[in-house]
Amino acid sequence: MEWTLNRSETLQVLQCMGIELPADTKLLDDVLEKRLRDALNAAQYKDRLxxxxxxxxxxxxxAPKSAERRSLFDAVQRGSFQESRQIFAKKLAGGSAVPELYVDPFTDLRQTMMGIGKWLDxxxxxxxxxxxxREHCAVNMRILDILEVDEKTPAIVVLYRSFDKSTAEIGINWLKEQVATxxxxxxxxxxxxxxxxxxxxxxxxxxxxNAxxxxxxxxxxxxxxxESFKVSVLLPIGPLEYNALSKxxxxxxCAVCGKRAASRCAGCHSISYCGQGAPPYLPSPLKPRNKLTFSFYFxxxxxxxxxxxxATCRSLKGGTWRTVRLRTSVPGMEGMYMAHFNNRTSTAFGLQGGGGKPTFQQVDESAPPPPNVYGDRPFLVKLQIGLGGSGMAENMMVYDRKRTAQAFVCLExxxxxxxxxVKEMKGPRGGHGGVKMYRWARRVSDWELSVCLDRAPGAAETRW
Known part of the structure; x- marks a missing residue:
């Protein structure tokens, strides 16, 4: 059985992982393939290796029967705060915490990893x-080594081969020999x-x-x-964290030809174009040969x-803009330490960064303002509300897609x-439970941000 996925299957897997590309995306097949590879690497938290x-x-x-034994079933599980909340809510409602199987291939793969961990125990x-x-395809797998990356992360070295109807007899004979062990x-x-x-x-x-x-x-x-089996490594698999999803x-x-986007519309900064030369439908004699034709085809x-x-580009004209002051922290946090995490943060590592170093950072009001990488161009921000001790909204975090300008807006x-x-966030254009919204914004000064209050961006632009 081949391990290639067709285009629709690749998009299905990416969507199951939280990468919401439209079904009619113009991205080229090799770009989608690379995105899937990057997504699977992120799902295995390879940046922490x-x-x-x-x-x-x-x-x-x-070893399972040694005094130092640790459960592999527990070790291969990876979840997020969001999933923990969903499981808790299902249990409170009397439902099952086990996800529905055979619908989401990524969830199925994570469940398979837990099954393997249980058997290894x-x-x-x-x-x-x-x-x-049990008629069409199979993957036979034997465990060669179980190694320790750290106390919470095993690396399982496997020998494997896939089989289909034409090779089923070979696979069955192998299974019979394994049963004896x-x-x-x-x-x-x-x-x-x-x-x-x-x-x-x-x-x-x-x-x-992973080979x-x-x-x-x-x-x-x-x-x-x-003799024809291959060697590779299995690592724990979990949901993608915020930073990975953002990237x-x-x-x-490019909205037209599907090549990698290099520039956004200068008018609204909401749509991307390639800047890579002629679209693929142009005959080769018309391909750009110099800077002039390059600009023409872009x-x-x-x-x-x-x-x-x-229509989208012009929708920003006539919008109601509000200027707010930016802070690097919320009032009362001066001199304290703070860690940023959200629903997508993995629960397997705690508030730890790569290499096991804590991600807590000291709040310093003397720090320079958030960098302005957009100049005077509009860009998308997410505004997410926080609650004070009284339960009343007193501050909100604001950040762009790449988190280059993370800051706080405060009531005082x-x-x-x-x-x-807050009123706009809780209104009909806000959505998201009244606790966050996406809006266009411009930097007015180092410590000021102007937000387009009443122009909600399109759904495709808020998937981050």
Missing amino acids: PSPFDISDLSPWP QGLRWCVLQDRE NPPEIGKALLNVNATPLEQRLLLKLLAW SLVPSSYEVERRHGE LNANQG AACQRAHWPEHK DDAWAFGEL
């Missing part, structure tokens, strides 16, 4: 993933995982990309029938999209302007 990462330097994970060292009908308490049980064909292909893609984590010096003792949702490509993409885009600086923002 030691650098350089070499499995030859890792110690074995404590029981001393089992192999499994097979099959479609529910089961611990006595398990007997001759077949360790089967129900997995949709899409989940299996997603797993194969992940394993193919680079296995050094050429790694020695593999192959058993009978494993992966940021560039949705304008061609923008001109082609103008009839569709002009301008009660009238702050009230206007």
Whole structure:
């Protein structure tokens, strides 16, 4: 079975991971492929791995029956504060905390990882993933090593191969030989995982990309029938955190040709164009040969999209703008330490950054103002309300898509302007439960931001 995904499957997986590209996105196939690879790397929290990462330097994970044993089932689980809240709400309502299976391939893959962790705790060292009908495809997998990246992160080295109807007999013979290695308490049980064909292909893609984590010096003792099996590494898989989602949702490509976006519309900064030359539908003799034709074809993409885009672009004209003062912290936090986290923050690591270093930072009012990377151009911001000790809204965080300008707006600086923002946030154009909204903004000065109060951006521009 091939591990490639078609375009619609790739978009489906990305959407399940929180990367909300429209079904008719113009992004090219190789761009989508790279985005999926980056998303899977982020879902495995590879940025937290030691650098350089070499499995030859890792110690074995404590054996299941040793005094130092730690549950692999617990160790492979990754969640977020958002998921924890959803699970808690379901339990309060008397529902099941187990997600629905065979709908979301990414969720299915995470559940499979937990199943593997549970079996490894029981001393089992192999499994097979099959479609529910057990007729079409399967992935046979044997565990070679369980290594310790840190106390909460195992690296599971696996030997694997996929099978379809034409090679099913080979796969079945391998399974029969593995059953003989089961611990006595398990007997001759077949360790089967129900997995949709899409989940299996997603797993194969992940394993193919993770094969680079296995050094050429790694020695593999192959058993009978494993000559064509491949070696790779499984790492815990969890939901994408905010920073990863922000990056992966940021560039949705040229609105016309799908090439990587290099510039945004100068009028509203809400839509992107390639700036990479001629769109693919132009014949090669018309490809740009110099700066003049480069500018012409860049304008061609923008001109082609103008009839569709002009209504949005012009909507900012005539909007009601409110100027608010920016702060680097909320009142009362001076000299204290603060850590930024949100619903997407992983619960597996606590408030820790890469390499195990705390992300707490001391509040310093003498710090320079947030950088202005936009000049006088409008840009999108998210305003998210906070509650004071009295339960009344007293401040809100404001930041752009890339978090280059994260700051706070406070009630005590301008009660009238702050009230206007809160009223808009809770009104029909606010949405999001009345606790946050997206708006266009411009920097007026180092410590002032002008917000377009009554012009809500399109839904496609607020997916971050």
